[in-house]
Amino acid sequence: MTGTFYVQSLDLACGALVLAAVLVLWRRDLRAIVRLFAAQGVALAALVAVLGVHAHDAGLVAVAAGVGVLRGLLLPLLLRRAMRAGGAGRETEPLVNVAASLVVAALLALLAYAVTRPVVALEPSPATHAAPVAVTVVLIGFFVLVTRRRALAQVVGFLLVDNGITALAFLTTSGVPLAVELGVSLDVLLAVLVLRVLTTRMHTAFGGTDLDDLRELRD
Amino acid sequence: MSGASALASGGSALVSGGSVTGVAFAVAMGAGLAGAVAGTWLPRRVRPLGAGVGTAVSGAAGAVAGVAAVAGHPWSAWLPDVLPLAGARLTVDALGGLFIAVTGVVGVCAGVYGIAYCRPHRSHALDGRAVQAVTPLFLAAMLLVPAAASVSTFLLAWELMAVGSLVLVLAEHRHRASVREAGLWYAVMTQLGFVVLLGGLAGFAAAAHGESFARLREAGGALSPGVRAAVFAAVFAGCASKAGVVPLHVWLPRAHPEAPAHVSALMSAAMVNLGVYGIVRVGFDLLGGGPAWWWLMVLAAGAGSALYGILQATVATDLKRLLAYSTCENMGLVLIGVGAAGLLGHAGARTLAALAMTAALLHLVNHSAFKTVLFLAAGSVVRAAGTGDLDALGGLRSRMPVTTVLFGLGALGASALPLGNGFVSEWLLLQGLVKALGSGGTAVAVTMPVAVAVVALTAGLAVATFVKAFGVGFLARARSVKAERAEESPPAMLAGTALAAAACVVLALGPVAVLPGIAGAVRVMLPGPDAVTGPVTLRLHGVASTLSPLWIAVALVVVLAVLRMTVTRRARRRARLWDCGMGPLSPRMEYTATSFAEPLQRVFDNVLAPETDLRVTPLEESSYLVESVTYRARLGDRIEHRLYRPVIAAAGWFGDVARGLGNGSVHRYLGYGFCAFTGVLIVLAVTR
Structure with a gap:
């Protein structure tokens, strides 16, 4: 893979990654959100694959395939099932409206670039230059987690954070070992399964999955 | 040395010094553990016997170890496998030996006493598993404190002792609400004391670049005066709270009346000593005076x-x-x-x-x-x-x-x-x-x-x-x-x-x-x-006066015997006590504890500040005729009232305010996390 093509494909994958995250903020239809999340999973897999091909590392390419299957197919499938069990397919009014959310996303991207400067300066390379994108995805995911009301949207927020962390791990290190990636992926899978069960239970118990209805359970 | 190496569980233990001391100390620890096992597994009927015997044997062996160390057979051991990271360092020297011996003797008395005391009697029963198992452990922890020769071992033993005594103070929490309150006071005071002590000793170890007492002793004199003063102040405060020194004493008059008697004896006659031990060990031995x-x-x-x-x-x-x-x-x-x-x-x-x-x-x-x-x-x-x-x-x-x-x-x-x-x-x-x-x-x-x-x-x-x-x-x-x-x-x-x-x-x-x-x-x-x-x-300057308690005793006995023989030679005669013709004296007329102390209370009125309340209710028909008089006197702990109440009130207020932060909304909690996270990132971005 030649230098320019590598950089351009890397940038394309990163762009898709962050675009998917921002679009999650924009859309209110839960089905669309899950689709966006699947697209992001594919982008992440592409990113890892590009890195693997560039480094001539077959193991990394295999990891990319695994990431793609898990985040592009399996997790969206699970989320879709939870949605079907959970009823209403639209996000209610989020705590921060869409326009403000997009502005905040821009600010978060700014913050991510400011914060990762030392990391980039440590060893400037096309991969590390893309690290701020991964941090942006983490921050946006966290923001989704904070502002969205539906349990399913929150799960997607959590998964965005995880996608961002995974991307950061691949961009700043010279390849994550298969065992580590496998462990992380299994953790995520397990978390999603648990959250899915929880969402279904919430729906059967309270008739809705708006988390703000749950505050009476506190003491 | 067999006992000591058994303790080390096969690790490369280093043991040196008097074998009597070491063996006795190992027996003391072993008996404490055996007592705890007996207190856990034996059937209820014989549980106090097992735990009591374990406690007494542990105390006796501890006393032997202490006396042997005091008599000039110090013993030390380095057991790297007992504690993770640091290992356990034990040294029984003359100073530690004295405290170990005292603790051991108290343990023997309390153990023997506990055999009968913990049996069910009226409503009072202390033969539960927790109390029976923890009593020997508490004694073993107290024996371990003066034997510790590194900061980590010392703090571990100290905390074991504190937690053990807390469990024992709470022994009767099901019967009386006041036990729970006393337990809370004790827990807070002892844990605060531990935190201060931990800070002081950790700072000392950091400044001395090592945590064994030998290293601290070497470096103690050469540290900067500020560090030395801070270490001593922290250790003094932590140990003083354990020793029940005013104004850190508030747990003592609460916990002792509520704890079972043999536990009170262990705490009041052995545990408080270890507060003094901490002060003298650090102040004189490790820091070398100040x-x-x-x-x-x-x-x-x-x-x-x-x-x-x-x-x-x-x-x-x-x-x-x-x-x-x-x-x-x-x-x-x-x-x-x-x-x-x-x-x-x-x-x-x-x-x-x-x-x-x-x-x-x-x-x-x-x-x-x-x-x-x-x-x-x-x-x-x-x-x-x-x-x-x-x-x-x-x-x-x-x-x-x-x-x-x-x-x-x-x-x-x-x-x-x-x-x-x-x-x-x-x-x-x-x-x-x-x-x-x-x-x-x-x-x-x-x-x-x-x-x-x-x-x-x-x-x-x-x-x-x-x-x-x-x-x-x-x-x-x-x-x-x-x-x-x-x-x-x-x-x-x-x-x-x-x-x-x-x-x-x-x-x-x-x-x-x-x-x-x-x-x-x-x-x-x-x-x-x-x-x-x-x-x-x-x-004394000038007057040479020699005082021998034994001779005073002998003289007193002789004088009393002579007096009895000469003065009370007449035959005894039973007669009724003079009662001013009022009829037989009733117990209500006796001096009570309150009335006996009343003159002293009057003298020290300003310090004690008793609250007295006298209420006279007259008859409805005439204000000159009294229907009833109620007198109420309450003597609280003034230091507790003045010093602790405001602090507790402030802590309670803070707690109430803090409750408002957590209203149960998941979004709010996530928002806290998000704000904290981005806040830290912003600070990083700005400062770097």
Whole structure:
């Protein structure tokens, strides 16, 4: 893979990654959100694959395939099932409206670039230059987690954070070992399964999955 | 050495020194663990027996180890596999040995006593698993504290001791709500003390680049004065809270009355000592002494504690509460001696410093002896009469004769009168302070007379206190039905108490026997050839006066015998007591504890600030005719009221406000996390 093509494909994958995250903020239809999340999973897999091909590392390419299957197919499938069990397919009014959310996303991207400067300066390379994108995805995911009301949207927020962390791990290190990636992926899978069960239970118990209805359970 | 290597569980343990000490110490630890196992697994019927025997054996072996170490067979061990990362370092030297020996003897008495005390009796039953298993562990932890020779081992043993005692204080939490409150107070005070101690010792270890006591000892003298002062202040505060020194004493008068009697004895006669141990170990041994203000601080704390403790004890009406305050007083006296020793050592008067330290340690030993007797006997009384309220007791002399005699012996010791063991050490302490007048600088010249006055006043008030406790509690006629029906305790309880009383008698008549041991401990703290050994003969300036407790006893016995033979030769005649023609005297007419202490309460009105409430209700028809008069008097702990209530109120307010932060909304919690995260990132981005 030649230098320019590598950089351009890397940038394309990163762009898709962050675009998917921002679009999650924009859309209110839960089905669309899950689709966006699947697209992001594919982008992440592409990113890892590009890195693997560039480094001539077959193991990394295999990891990319695994990431793609898990985040592009399996997790969206699970989320879709939870949605079907959970009823209403639209996000209610989020705590921060869409326009403000997009502005905040821009600010978060700014913050991510400011914060990762030392990391980039440590060893400037096309991969590390893309690290701020991964941090942006983490921050946006966290923001989704904070502002969205539906349990399913929150799960997607959590998964965005995880996608961002995974991307950061691949961009700043010279390849994550298969065992580590496998462990992380299994953790995520397990978390999603648990959250899915929880969402279904919430729906059967309270008739809705708006988390703000749950505050009476506190003491 | 077999026991010691068994402890190391096959690791490469390094053991050196006296084999007797090591084996005995290992046996003590093993017996403690065996007692805990017995307390957990044995059936309820024999559980107190198993745990009690384990405790007693552990105590006896500990006492042997301590005595062997004091007699010149120090022992040390390095067990790398016992604790992760740091390993356990143990050293039983003369100073630690003294404390181990005292703790061990108290443990024997408490263990024997507990065998019978924990059996079910009326509503009172302590044969549950938790209490039975933790008692031997608590003793083992207390034996471990003076043996620890590294910061991590010391802190671990300290925390084990604190947690163990907390579990035991809470033994009867199902029966009385006051137990829970006492437990809470104790938990907070002991954990705060631990945090401070942890900070101090961790700072010390960091500054000394090593955590073994040998390394600290090496580096202690060369640290910067600021670090040394901070370490000492932290250790002093942490240990003072354990020793029950005013104003950190508030847990003591709450926890002791609520804990089971043998636990009270262990806590009050052994655990508080370890507070003093921490102070002298770090202050003298590891830091190698310090500037005058350290010791003035110790002395002032001791004087305040002695005075306040005995004043509260004078007016206390609950027997165990009275004893708890008396512990504050005696720890105060010990700290006066420690402070004076440090001050004199700093001023260069080494012999006098050694004398003051000897007096302090002797008083510590004496206090342990008589406080064990008193708490165990008080436990017997509470168990038999169902109450420890002196105003409701009385007349126990005929119902519980043995307990009465034993309590009397303990009270004699506590009141610092000749023939009691407390007298010897307080006398020595007074002599040390009086003699110190001429040596040292201005600080010494100003402090010593005040300290002498404090000790003297304390001794006087102690007499009043224990005359009250003994006279009102045991003599005269019973003031309540419960006290009238009291029955003598079972033999094991009497044996445990009698053992401690025997120690009191030995200490009272032959204090010279223990002095060589104490001198060895003093030599660890104040190295030099001038520690006091052999028979103690004190010469005041000018007047040479020699005092031998044994000869006083002999003389007193002879005088009493002669008096009895000559004066009371006439035959006894029974007659009714003169009652002014009012009819037979009733128990309601007797002096109660409250009325006995009333004059003293009046004198110290400003300090004690009692709350009295007199309400006179007149008849409806005429305001001159009284229908009823109610009088209510309440004596609280003023320091607690003034110092702790505002802090507790502030903490409660903070808690209420903080509750508002968590309203149950998941989004809000996530928002906190998000804001904190981005906040940190922004700070990073701006500052880097």
